[in-house]
Every structure is written in structure tokens, then in C-alpha cells.
Amino acid sequence: MQPEILSNELRVFLSVQEELRDAMKRSDRRTAWLAIEELRGMQMHSTWPRLRARCAATIAEYVH
Numbered sequence: 001m002q003p004e005i006l007s008n009e010l011r012v013f014l015s016v017q018e019e020l021r022d023a024m025k026r027s028d029r030r031t032a033w034l035a036i037e038e039l040r041g042m043q044m045h046s047t048w049p050r051l052r053a054r055c056a057a058t059i060a061e062y063v064h
Contacts, residue, residue, distance in 0.1 A: 009051055013042060017058050024062060036063065 020035035022028075036059055043055035 009042070009046060009048060013039075013051060013054060016042070020058065020062065032062065 023031035
């Protein structure tokens with residue numbers, strides 16, 4: 001896969017991860033739910049195994 005695509009995927013992941021953390025701090029369930037759904041989509045569709053693992057770890061951090 002091309003490096004710029006991986007870079008963009010990582011940039012999106014980091015943005016969504018930060019959005020999720022901020023939403024959890026504010027107790028904003030709707031935004032947190034949307035961020036988790038975005039992470040699940042990235043986890044299912046990314047061709048980058050390490051990014052899929054990071055998505056899974058971030059989701060597991062907040063979903064019990």
C-alpha cells in the first residue's frame with residue numbers, strides 16, 4: 001500500500017481517537033458512540049494490520 005494512504009489512515013485514526021477521548025471526558029455519549037462506530041469501520045476495512053489492532057485496542061479501552 002502507498003505510504004501516503006497509510007499516513008492518511010493514521011491521521012484519521014488519531015483524530016477519531018482524540019474525539020472519542022474528549023467525548024468520554026465530557027460524558028457526551030452520542031459523540032463517543034459515533035467515534036466508536038468510525039473506529040469499528042476502520043478496523044473492518046483497513047488493510048493495515050497494525051492500524052486494525054490499534055482500533056481494536058482503543059475500542060476495548062472504552063467498551064466493556
